Amino acid sequence: MLGLEKKDTRLFLIVIGLTMLAPFLLNPFPEGSEMAQFNAGYPDLMQRFVIFGIFAIGFNILFGLTGYLSFGHAAFLGVGSYAAMWMFKLFGMNVVPALLLSVVLSGLFAVLIGYISLRRSGIYFSILTLAFAMMSYALAYSVLATDMDGPDKQGLMQKGLTGGETGLQLSVQDPRILGAKAGADGNTPVPNFFGIEMRSATEMNVGDWVFTFSAGYYFSAFVMLIAFYISIRIFRSPFGMMLRAIKSNQQRLNYTGLNPKPYMLAAFVVSGMYAGLAGGLMVAMDPLAGPERMFWTASGEVVLMTILGGVGTLIGPVLGAGLIKYMENILSKINSEILHQWFAWMPDGLEDVVVTMIYPFIGKGWHLTLGLMFMAVVIFLPGGLVEGGQRIMGALRGRKAKDGKPDADADVKPAE
């Protein structure tokens, strides 16, 4: 199907099925029950799953295929966000031109940064990308936030290009030449896809269960499926093969008379465009863009996602993104009271001991769990969750895990 091999088609169909049915699958517990707090099927979180999925897929094209570890990918996320925001402010609330501008601008930005950073490799490359991202952050935070066109009446550039600390926000005074300046209720308008508002959602009640279908989620999910499809095609293309060759032995590639630089730059730019797309989508879902999206912690997050899920695999980054966002939003909500409820069946003393032991790892301490999981994955499972899954599947089937790999050739070791 669509020029994919049978194995990839199956994977793609599974992903389509999962994303389309996500509102059901992520809401397995009935409303009002004690387990309802583990439901992740609300639009805001589901949107984050797919948007960060796109971000991680893009990062994986660079890191997974070429092995170049960028520590500044959030810069493109930020550029995409600001670009989409300006499109909303200047033209109209349709998300399609906004996303297009995000992708194009972040792509151009990636050309610039990539051209310079890719002259070095290894840790130098990481530091250069980090430096560029932190520079973008500092600029967005301070200089670009100063008043640029003086005391004009519109106040469009009142807070500069980026809005500084508070971020860039919509206003009813924005020109928006192709759309209404304000929504029907007089507030700032809502991003839409040819009339379908991103915020609109319908609820379906089945017994005790409440399922929410949000236009925003399905739009983002659709974009992610396209992004995922493109990434499969890149992984299977001669271009993808070339990138893997760069990872395994750049010198040998040079000896065969091929210049790896253009391929590297192309991978970097594609990866930056994915990040820009994710940034644009974030703004389309929630029209606010702040500089903290460019901070190095945001870059670190996408590294965590990709590694946790499985670097160099197709589906890994999406899984990693989902896992981290789930932990961030669900695990962090659990407090000691809830823990006490769970372990109420234990004898009193033991209950307290168990709760005290678990408490540091959940709730506000979820980062600790994340850090430990991340270390465990790097140490024991370099292939991430995907490799873990394959090992379990392999053990269950009682044969070598290798046979069952959906992406077996992604991590074929080069002959040295």
Place this chain on the structure above:
Amino acid sequence: MDAILLQILNGLDKGSAYALIALGLTLIFGTLGVVNFAHGALFMLGAFCAVTLNNILSLSHEVIDETQTDFLGNPLRVEVPYIYDWFGPEVGASIIEWSVPLAILFSIPIMIAVGFIMERGLIKHFYKRPHADQILVTFGLAIVLQEIIKYFYGANPIPTPAPPAFTGSFDFGTLLGFEPGTIIYPYWRLVYFFFAMIIIAGVFAFLQFTTFGMVVRAGMADRETVGLLGINIDKRFTIMFAIAACVAGLAGVMYTPINSPNYHMGMDFLVLSFVVVVVGGMGSLPGAVLAGFLLGILESFASMRQVVDLLPGINQIIIYLVAIIILLTRPRGLMGRKGVMED
């Protein structure tokens, strides 16, 4: 002139911190060949050693003070630190006030132990893995360490004052014949600078003038040959890792009065320290120190009002800008050696 001098002085304390962290990073990289992303966390651990010692010294118990009464006429209960009972109130009070310098002694064994456990328990297994894996695992460790600190000490900065003898400022200008009040410099920053110089000199002297240091330098140059000569180089490198951890920890201890420690201070410094190491030249100890001071002073110059008016925002990006220019024009950094990290 006085403005320039003031900026140089202002750059010294931050530059000292950069230089100390970068020195440790380079020591670890030069000996073990490991890129340690958790080094900032060691700096932070050092700072929290100072906080912990302060807390321990201030441990107190309630005493009924007969001389004071509350409004009902009952004797007041006052908290008296145990240390007052042992050494008398005056000595006890000054011990608490001097807790930051005392924390140097307290933190050395702790940091050495932490460094030793880290190297033997984790880093050892990553020598043969790619640099990307080393970065990732130490990055994870840094997250874990800072979350542990956050769990025990909370997310807010904890002010830890310098001893009262050093809290004032020093009118540096009068020494050099400027108008009084033009160059005022806090005493503690001066202390920090001299402390950093002593540590740096100590590390260099240790490497240069002891047999142990000579073996370590030989190991840095050619590990295999040293091993073939029958020297257990791994053991010495482990000790060097502990020393590097100790240097970072001491830098953190002494930095607490300048900047109240919080759990993410290590990461904030780490990003800049890596830039410093790369500017100085990966694997070059003098380069790391030089680049640390250079960037600290440059940063301070860039934040002068005249410069910021001319080039808005330059104070925020100067370090990164310099790093980019240096990496592109001198790929090995200021004093980098050939063949280090070039694969």
